[in-house]
Amino acid sequence: MRIFESIINHKINTITAEELVKYANQFNISVTRAQAKKIAEYLRGKNINIFDDGQRTRLIREIAKAAGPQTAREVNKLFTELAKK
Template identity: 40%
Template sequence: MHPMIQAMINQRINQVSADELYEQAIQFNIPITRNQAARVAGRVRGKNIDLFQPAGQEKLRRIFIEELGPVLAQELDQKFKQLMAKYQ
């Protein structure tokens, strides 16, 4: 994937609002509450997480486990891997 596109995606995730995250979850049939979306967005926003590096992926995975539980975190991890495979 082109580095400029990676930078745009990382910028987006690092600036996501709770409402945006909740709406995206609904669009992709991910069962989270508004409160969970707010907690995840609050922990992600401004942290400069690089989704294209293993350390960034692990950081996001830990946030999901802590805020959403291990079962949903595993489901999100699988969806993320499928999405990334399309662009590599």
């Protein structure tokens, strides 16, 4: 299970705006390209573990500041879906 978590976290920490939009569309989550760009820029280079509740919560708060609370809720849904797979 650790390898799976590492792969998901690596993808989150290196995701591009285009990839974020693609994944959001797969899970029927509404994220604009502009919002995806802001989120991807924030994530790039950070070593965030979305499987850690505390880290994910802090990340979602930061996304809410950058892209708004509704987008943060949508991204949290996406992260939750990715963590379930």
